[in-house]
Amino acid sequence: MSAPEKINVLWFLPTHGDSRYLGTQEGGRGVDLPYLQQVARAADNLGYYGVLLPTGRSCEDSWVVASSLITSTERLKFLVAVRPGLQSPTLAARMTATLDRLSNGRLLINVVTGGDPKENGGDGLFLSHADRYAVTDEFLDIYSRLLRGETVEHEGPHFRIEDGRLLFPPHQEGGPPLYFGGSSDVGIKVAAKRIDKYLTWGEPPEQVRQKIETVREAAAREGREVSFGIRLHVIARETTAEAWQAADRLISRLDDATIAQAQSVFSRLDSVGQARMSALHGGRRDKLEISPNLWAGVGLVRGGAGTALVGDPAIIAERIDEYRRIGCDSFILSGYPHLEEAYSFGELVLPLLPTAHPTRAVGGASNMGPFGETIAGSYRPATR
Numbered sequence: 133m134s135a136p137e138k139i140n141v142l143w144f145l146p147t148h149g150d151s152r153y154l155g156t157q158e159g160g161r162g163v164d165l166p167y168l169q170q171v172a173r174a175a176d177n178l179g180y181y182g183v184l185l186p187t188g189r190s191c192e193d194s195w196v197v198a199s200s201l202i203t204s205t206e207r208l209k210f211l212v213a214v215r216p217g218l219q220s221p222t223l224a225a226r227m228t229a230t231l232d233r234l235s236n237g238r239l240l241i242n243v244v245t246g247g248d249p250k251e252n253g254g255d256g257l258f259l260s261h262a263d264r265y266a267v268t269d270e271f272l273d274i275y276s277r278l279l280r281g282e283t284v285e286h287e288g289p290h291f292r293i294e295d296g297r298l299l300f301p302p303h304q305e306g307g308p309p310l311y312f313g314g315s316s317d318v319g320i321k322v323a324a325k326r327i328d329k330y331l332t333w334g335e336p337p338e339q340v341r342q343k344i345e346t347v348r349e350a351a352a353r354e355g356r357e358v359s360f361g362i363r364l365h366v367i368a369r370e371t372t373a374e375a376w377q378a379a380d381r382l383i384s385r386l387d388d389a390t391i392a393q394a395q396s397v398f399s400r401l402d403s404v405g406q407a408r409m410s411a412l413h414g415g416r417r418d419k420l421e422i423s424p425n426l427w428a429g430v431g432l433v434r435g436g437a438g439t440a441l442v443g444d445p446a447i448i449a450e451r452i453d454e455y456r457r458i459g460c461d462s463f464i465l466s467g468y469p470h471l472e473e474a475y476s477f478g479e480l481v482l483p484l485l486p487t488a489h490p491t492r493a494v495g496g497a498s499n500m501g502p503f504g505e506t507i508a509g510s511y512r513p514a515t516r
Contacts, residue, residue, distance in 0.1 A: 139488060147191045174475060
């Protein structure tokens with residue numbers, strides 16, 4: 133299959149808090165609505181396709197946050213999680229249809245099964261890894277049928293539905309597209325049957341290529357096609373040296389005890405994807421560039437996506453294009469702090485990418501007003 137010609141670039145809303153330094157409260161930035169509005173408006177104005185909202189007990193609720201930001205943005209899409217096992221498929225379908233209508237079709241759905249048994253227990257979910265994916269499969273069958281406008285009668289191992297239907301359909305015909313990440317065999321099987329876009333965390337390109345081939349073959353056996361996206365952090369600066377200095381600063385407050393504590397938590401998870409992330413660095417600081425310009429320092433203390441593209445605009449654009457050439461058409465990015473890094477990447481790198489969505493022109497267009505820095509108060513700089 134040929135590589136996608138165009139890509140979608142999404143940003144991230146840090147509903148669990150933000151920081152200049154990982155693994156410390158120093159420089160911590162709390163979550164409140166004005167700050168989330170700043171990040172969302174920046175992403176909207178810069179021309180990002182959408183934003184991912186994380187889910188879990190360490191985060192503010194993604195549905196409430198997305199709902200609160202609809203009127204603060206114009207084009208931005210919101211990638212919000214449904215949680216099989218924690219929600220009924222009919223309730224999730226109603227929530228989906230409502231937010232999709234209220235946002236005029238700016239909703240994307242992230243299907244999250246949950247990979248932390250301790251957190252799952254706190255939510256009343258006591259299922260094995262395999263059983264969670266079995267629930268997800270059955271959930272998505274019901275959920276997708278409802279969003280397509282069907283009346284559902286269903287009796288299965290996990291759900292019984294009588295006269296299930298939506299009175300108010302979603303804005304997007306058939307419902308918003310479904311995003312999903314799962315690296316285990318059972319996760320890939322669910323993706324092949326039910327999902328529109330398969331997501332991977334930022335592993336080295338060859339590992340991503342192998343995963344894409346595996347998922348593509350599994351989908352073909354189901355008579356389906358899926359598209360692919362990747363979740364990465366970015367550290368973009370005008371020079372590569374500055375970018376690596378920023379990467380070093382990001383983990384400059386980390387001590388060995390904090391890293392060991394984080395790695396201990398990650399080791400209890402039953403997520404195959406998390407195990408693959410942790411294996412990239414092994415909890416060690418001395419081998420963090422795991423592929424050219426791909427840095428695993430974030431994963432020393434952050435679960436989930438743990439790698440960042442580090443470099444100058446041209447280098448980061450080339451690394452992104454490398455993932456595009458192996459099949460990724462969606463890039464879900466983040467950086468610390470998220471407001472400032474949204475601008476750094478949005479102004480330095482985003483204009484270099486073959487995006488399928490319009491982005492803000494930076495520095496190229498002439499205009500009739502004194503925008504930008506004026507000289508001596510009345511003269512504009514010469515166009516270069």
